[in-house]
Amino acid sequence: MQLVFLSGGSGKRLWPLSNNARSKQFLPLLEREDGTMESMIQRVVRQAEEVGLKAEITFATNAAQRDSIINQIGEHVGIVAEPERRDTFPAIALAASYLHFEKQCADDEVVVVMPSDPFTENGYFETIARMAKEVENNTAELVLMGITPTYPSEKYGYVVPNHQSPITNHQSFPVKRFQEKPTVEKAKELLKENAYWNGGVFAFRLGYIMNIVRKYMQSPSFSDTYARYGEFPKISFDYEVAEKAQSVAVVPFSGKWKDLGTWNTLTEELVHPTLGNVLLGDEMDNSHVINELEMPVFANGLKDMVVACSPDGIMVCRKDKSETIKKYVDGLTLRPMYEERRWGTYRVLSDVAYADGSRSLTKTITLRPGKNISYQVHHKRDEVWTVVDGKGHFVLDGVQKDVQRGDVLIIRKEQWHAIKAANDEPLTFIEVQTGCPLIEEDIDRTSWDWK
Amino acid sequence: MQLVFLSGGSGKRLWPLSNNARSKQFLPLLEREDGTMESMIQRVVRQAEEVGLKAEITFATNAAQRDSIINQIGEHVGIVAEPERRDTFPAIALAASYLHFEKQCADDEVVVVMPSDPFTENGYFETIARMAKEVENNTAELVLMGITPTYPSEKYGYVVPNHQSPITNHQSFPVKRFQEKPTVEKAKELLKENAYWNGGVFAFRLGYIMNIVRKYMQSPSFSDTYARYGEFPKISFDYEVAEKAQSVAVVPFSGKWKDLGTWNTLTEELVHPTLGNVLLGDEMDNSHVINELEMPVFANGLKDMVVACSPDGIMVCRKDKSETIKKYVDGLTLRPMYEERRWGTYRVLSDVAYADGSRSLTKTITLRPGKNISYQVHHKRDEVWTVVDGKGHFVLDGVQKDVQRGDVLIIRKEQWHAIKAANDEPLTFIEVQTGCPLIEEDIDRTSWDWK
Numbered sequence: 026m027q028l029v030f031l032s033g034g035s036g037k038r039l040w041p042l043s044n045n046a047r048s049k050q051f052l053p054l055l056e057r058e059d060g061t062m063e064s065m066i067q068r069v070v071r072q073a074e075e076v077g078l079k080a081e082i083t084f085a086t087n088a089a090q091r092d093s094i095i096n097q098i099g100e101h102v103g104i105v106a107e108p109e110r111r112d113t114f115p116a117i118a119l120a121a122s123y124l125h126f127e128k129q130c131a132d133d134e135v136v137v138v139m140p141s142d143p144f145t146e147n148g149y150f151e152t153i154a155r156m157a158k159e160v161e162n163n164t165a166e167l168v169l170m171g172i173t174p175t176y177p178s179e180k181y182g183y184v185v186p187n188h189q190s191p192i193t194n195h196q197s198f199p200v201k202r203f204q205e206k207p208t209v210e211k212a213k214e215l216l217k218e219n220a221y222w223n224g225g226v227f228a229f230r231l232g233y234i235m236n237i238v239r240k241y242m243q244s245p246s247f248s249d250t251y252a253r254y255g256e257f258p259k260i261s262f263d264y265e266v267a268e269k270a271q272s273v274a275v276v277p278f279s280g281k282w283k284d285l286g287t288w289n290t291l292t293e294e295l296v297h298p299t300l301g302n303v304l305l306g307d308e309m310d311n312s313h314v315i316n317e318l319e320m321p322v323f324a325n326g327l328k329d330m331v332v333a334c335s336p337d338g339i340m341v342c343r344k345d346k347s348e349t350i351k352k353y354v355d356g357l358t359l360r361p362m363y364e365e366r367r368w369g370t371y372r373v374l375s376d377v378a379y380a381d382g383s384r385s386l387t388k389t390i391t392l393r394p395g396k397n398i399s400y401q402v403h404h405k406r407d408e409v410w411t412v413v414d415g416k417g418h419f420v421l422d423g424v425q426k427d428v429q430r431g432d433v434l435i436i437r438k439e440q441w442h443a444i445k446a447a448n449d450e451p452l453t454f455i456e457v458q459t460g461c462p463l464i465e466e467d468i469d470r471t472s473w474d475w476k
Numbered sequence: 477m478q479l480v481f482l483s484g485g486s487g488k489r490l491w492p493l494s495n496n497a498r499s500k501q502f503l504p505l506l507e508r509e510d511g512t513m514e515s516m517i518q519r520v521v522r523q524a525e526e527v528g529l530k531a532e533i534t535f536a537t538n539a540a541q542r543d544s545i546i547n548q549i550g551e552h553v554g555i556v557a558e559p560e561r562r563d564t565f566p567a568i569a570l571a572a573s574y575l576h577f578e579k580q581c582a583d584d585e586v587v588v589v590m591p592s593d594p595f596t597e598n599g600y601f602e603t604i605a606r607m608a609k610e611v612e613n614n615t616a617e618l619v620l621m622g623i624t625p626t627y628p629s630e631k632y633g634y635v636v637p638n639h640q641s642p643i644t645n646h647q648s649f650p651v652k653r654f655q656e657k658p659t660v661e662k663a664k665e666l667l668k669e670n671a672y673w674n675g676g677v678f679a680f681r682l683g684y685i686m687n688i689v690r691k692y693m694q695s696p697s698f699s700d701t702y703a704r705y706g707e708f709p710k711i712s713f714d715y716e717v718a719e720k721a722q723s724v725a726v727v728p729f730s731g732k733w734k735d736l737g738t739w740n741t742l743t744e745e746l747v748h749p750t751l752g753n754v755l756l757g758d759e760m761d762n763s764h765v766i767n768e769l770e771m772p773v774f775a776n777g778l779k780d781m782v783v784a785c786s787p788d789g790i791m792v793c794r795k796d797k798s799e800t801i802k803k804y805v806d807g808l809t810l811r812p813m814y815e816e817r818r819w820g821t822y823r824v825l826s827d828v829a830y831a832d833g834s835r836s837l838t839k840t841i842t843l844r845p846g847k848n849i850s851y852q853v854h855h856k857r858d859e860v861w862t863v864v865d866g867k868g869h870f871v872l873d874g875v876q877k878d879v880q881r882g883d884v885l886i887i888r889k890e891q892w893h894a895i896k897a898a899n900d901e902p903l904t905f906i907e908v909q910t911g912c913p914l915i916e917e918d919i920d921r922t923s924w925d926w927k
Contacts, residue, residue, distance in 0.1 A: 308797060324791075327794070339783075354772075409884050433860050
């Protein structure tokens with residue numbers, strides 16, 4: 026069985042913790058039973074393993090999220106990054122092509138596609154196992170999960186089953202029809218029809234979806250499909266596949282299922298009212314304080330509030346207003362002040378513009394053990410690196426040397442440079458950039474053959 | 477006339493903006509009519525000048541505040557910094573010795589002592605002029621200001637006048653007795669006696685107070701008085717002088733007079749609900765957001781709240797709970813993350829401890845034009861300075877050179893060094909310290925003869 030997690034989005038609804046470089050599913054805010062923290066994607070991968078799904082995992086994502094997935098999940102999962110943002114059908118088509126051409130999965134292999142960010146219980150994954158079984162039994166060509174609604178929501182699409190004709194042991198039902206996000210009035214009627222929410226979880230055989238893919242693109246390889254990705258129509262999987270399918274079955278799931286997409290819903294699931302360096306006064310009522318900064322936060326007299334602090338900014342909001350954040354902070358055109366990359370992390374400490382148009386940017390950069398940044402050159406800026414922790418190797422204009430704490434590495438414009446952490450410990454340095462203009466795009470890259 | 481401002485305190489009641497290095501009277505939070513901002517001490521000095529007091533100004537303060545006073549007021553005022561914290565009588569005795577020995581003021585010169593942080597109107601300073609006139613007229617040996625109470629407060633001491641015997645035109649009255657901070661019940665009785673609040677403003681002739689000083693210390697010079705400062709009793713001016721005086725008069729003042737000592741009272745006087753990089757949502761009610769950080773703050777759904785952010789930390793508090801801040805944050809033993817010094821300012825960007833006990837500290841440091849730091853050496857740490865703006869001069873082990881943006885200055889343990897900004901522009905550099913232990917006390921200083 027192939028399990029494909031869809032990981033997209035670049036929302037600011039959980040700003041300042043989420044931004045264009047860090048989507049909500051990567052925020053390490055959820056507590057495991059042992060007290061350690063995990064992100065939404067770490068949680069779903071763990072749950073899939075805990076119920077014994079025995080699935081091989083692939084993430085269908087975009088280039089910006091590739092490094093975060095590797096850092097959080099490891100290198101043993103497949104990653105298919107779409108070259109441009111289109112819609113869910115093209116993303117799943119690309120993932121299917123990857124399974125077909127690169128992993129050489131058979132046409133009758135069962136594939137389950139699901140979101141990477143539902144906050145749910147292990148029964149959800151047991152339901153996925155039942156869906157896969159229905160596909161194996163040829164119950165239908167497409168099997169989807171129906172979430173038992175808890176209220177007449179206008180936020181979800183619905184699936185109307187034919188409960189009069191249960192397929193097997195009342196565990197799955199033929200789908201009578203799909204219903205797009207309805208009005209609340211319409212949703213109430215749907216509930217009377219025993220409709221389910223469409224949770225975006227689909228099971229099918231790989232050959233089934235590849236036949237649909239081939240209607241749009243006759244391709245000899247994954248790399249060809251990737252290169253021609255823009256030829257796929259911008260259409261959702263629901264429209265292109267689910268609503269056109271000849272036989273569709275729905276498997277119900279009635280356990281815990283939530284979208285932790287706003288601070289209001291997210292904080293309901295936090296075990297502790299604070300995270301990070303936080304000091305609370307004696308009068309706190311249904312309020313949460315999340316602090317990713319070094320500096321302390323003191324809060325007192327808060328009721329139904331959430332406070333969140335990250336290098337990107339500070340948010341103080343009444344919980345029931347937290348859905349409004351996105352529309353305000355979308356106007357902030359600031360660069361991300363913290364990013365996780367394949368090689369490690371960086372954080373901007375200071376970013377100052379001077380009277381003459383010049384700027385300086387100070388970062389703290391940490392390379393994971395054995396990781397390096399590419400061999401690179403800048404044309405408009407100098408960089409000064411002071412190693413503050415760890416050991417590693419540094420190249421400047423073709424000359425490699427060992428470096429350690431206290432070393433100062435001065436890189437002038439037009440000098441090629443790279444740095445690598447030792448295999449057994451991380452390397453941290455402070456970078457001071459000066460130049461005009463000071464932009465990330467001022468970079469050329471090549472590779473260095475580390476000695 | 478000599479006007480002595482008492483500037484002490486190291487309170488955290490306006491944390492995180494105030495800390496042990498920056499008292500509330502230095503916070504630039506008050507708006508002038510022209511829209512620019514000023515601190516409490518800038519405001520009282522401006523007001524004293526606006527009413528034409530024609531007073532020479534001296535600040536009686538402590539060493540930690542000397543640089544802030546010079547930066548905010550200039551070098552034309554006298555500054556007397558007590559060598560250790562005692563009480564108001566010793567502080568005023570030291571200031572009087574300074575006026576007597578150093579400024580060589582005559583014994584009959586009128587001295588007015590007042591706090592540096594009342595939020596008041598110009599009529600307050602007109603009252604001070606009348607108090608000085610009463611001293612000149614020999615109405616009493618000690619004249620103090622009586623603030624007309626607006627409610628039976630237990631926060632202030634009271635002065636009970638003899639209203640039956642007005643001294644001159646009902647503008648001053650003999651003092652019948654003093655009353656320490658009373659209970660609310662007792663305060664209600666005092667109001668029936670037409671008592672005033674004791675606002676801590678005293679006028680007298682220099683010779684009068686010097687006679688009292690000589691009871692404790694027969695001293696030939698200011699430097700001798702300074703060196704023997706610890707011999708003065710720890711006693712307030714009210715106890716030692718006011719309550720023992722033979723003839724005391726009170727001059728009433730009934731205008732605006734407030735102590736902006738908590739976020740609750742301070743924000744009442746702020747013209748705008750925000751200061752700094754702040755984005756507000758559509759639902760804000762009687763709330764203030766003060767942001768001294770580069771990063772943005774977003775707030776929405778706040779009612780009766782104050783948010784304050786500085787390099788020291790972040791505070792979110794309901795206004796009526798803001799008096800509780802001090803008791804909580806007194807427990808935070810963090811170093812100040814931002815300081816104003818004689819030579820300029822510094823801000824800590826990052827302060828990290830590593831697994832082996834070593835640390836790194838990254839600061840941005842700005843020298844004011846023509847200012848320098850002392851010629852100094854460290855025994856346990858290296859420092860790397862990258863000049864990011866301006867021009868100046870740098871000395872390393874006796875060799876002076878010119879420096880400018882982009883220059884990297886590497887200072888190893890035991891190397892003597894100093895830096896000075898050019899006369900016509902500030903100099904900014906990023907400092908990265910590495911060492912073990914990394915403490916401010918690891919420093920020896922001498923002077924350098926700049927070429």
